[in-house]
Amino acid sequence: MNVFPWFTRRTPLAAELAARRDRLPDPQPLDDRPLRDQRFVVLDLETSGLNMSRDLVLSIGAVSIHDGAIDLGSQFECTLQRDTGRLSASVLIHGIAPSELAAGVEPAEAMLGFMEFLGDSPLLAFHATFDQRMLGRALKQDLDHRLRHNFLDIAELAPLLCPEAGIRNGGLDEWVDYFGLQVQQRHNASADALVTAEIALILFSRARRQGLESPAALASALTKWQRRQQAPAF
Template sequence: MNGFPWFTRRTPLDPVLADRRDRLPDPQALDERPLRQQRFVVLDLETSGLNMSRDLVLSIGAVTIEDGAIDLGNQFECTLQRDTGKLNASVLIHGIAPSELAAGVEPVEALLGFMEFLGDSPLLAFHATFDQRMLSRALKHDLDHRLRHGFMDIAELAPMLCPEAGIRNGGLDDWVEHFGLQVQQRHNASADALVTAEIALILFSRARRQGLESPAALASALARWQRRQQAPAL
């Protein structure tokens, strides 16, 4: 028996749901349009743990950045229906009770709803590799769909654009404190997505002052900065 049953979908997808999946738009590339003209979706996931090969997505929170501002009227929030068995230590972090998971939205519907909300927009996340891997695996298992959207990592953009902060490997709380922001509820997907979007707007302003006017320019600068960080010291 396969010990990792989420790698492939076990039952065929309902034709109506399969049609919705097949109508999802192709993602945009990070191009040369001004940052203010790019729609971004800022994503945060709450999961059953931090193991990217075993744990499950429990909750999805997302907000949009459009026309250089957070669109508070256009947000996505969903708790997925999960049977996680007995309580584990992660409940103490995300606070999602088994009763909430039992009453959640069926994963196929939740993931389809998020992908329709996402559209063709690039994604922003804090520690984006984790969210990208977890979302990719969930989409493959529940929708037989491959995630191809580009991600930019706020946890990497922040120290590149704000070296004076002296925060190289900090968490979200470190940057929230540095910028003097407030969070309604930490480890809540929607609240974390919102404060990540606030940080992103501060960083976009810094980027423009540094001559990085477009998503493509910002992504290129980040790739160069990451290579320098990984280069061995002389």
């Protein structure tokens, strides 16, 4: 018996959507090309709650970084069509009206549109584990597709590259304040993706000054730093 019947796609995917899904490119590895030469996609999700096993993706905001700059002409924003009767009180935080959800894009079409925007690029997100889990489950549920793209977590890269800030487990707001940035609207997927991209560019500049010139070098340094953080103190 399936405890969460909405987890498995209930109807077959339309042939046109399945054909588009099957044409999606394989993801790029985090390789040795210079950071400036790598296209990244910065992702933020608004969800019905924080339970990664049961809650739903409600909206997707994403912006691309290319040639060392945010490409404001290359953004993705989408509200998904959802049954508002199943949503928790946490919806009040991001302010997506029930009418917006009722009129949203059919989930399979929304997920496919995002994956086509993403292409083969690696992803950046703040608290990336949450976005990775939620996106991966939504893709499996709505598109019968497995997420294989690499993620880098801005919430972990920031204290690695900026230890002088003294912010170890800070939220997005704390890093926004530390770098003196402004956010158009918090708990809005597109606005949060944009300010996360601004932080990412600052961090990439710090990384290059520390000799971390590529996505592979950055990922390796982050893995080593995370191990040191988890090591028991003697």
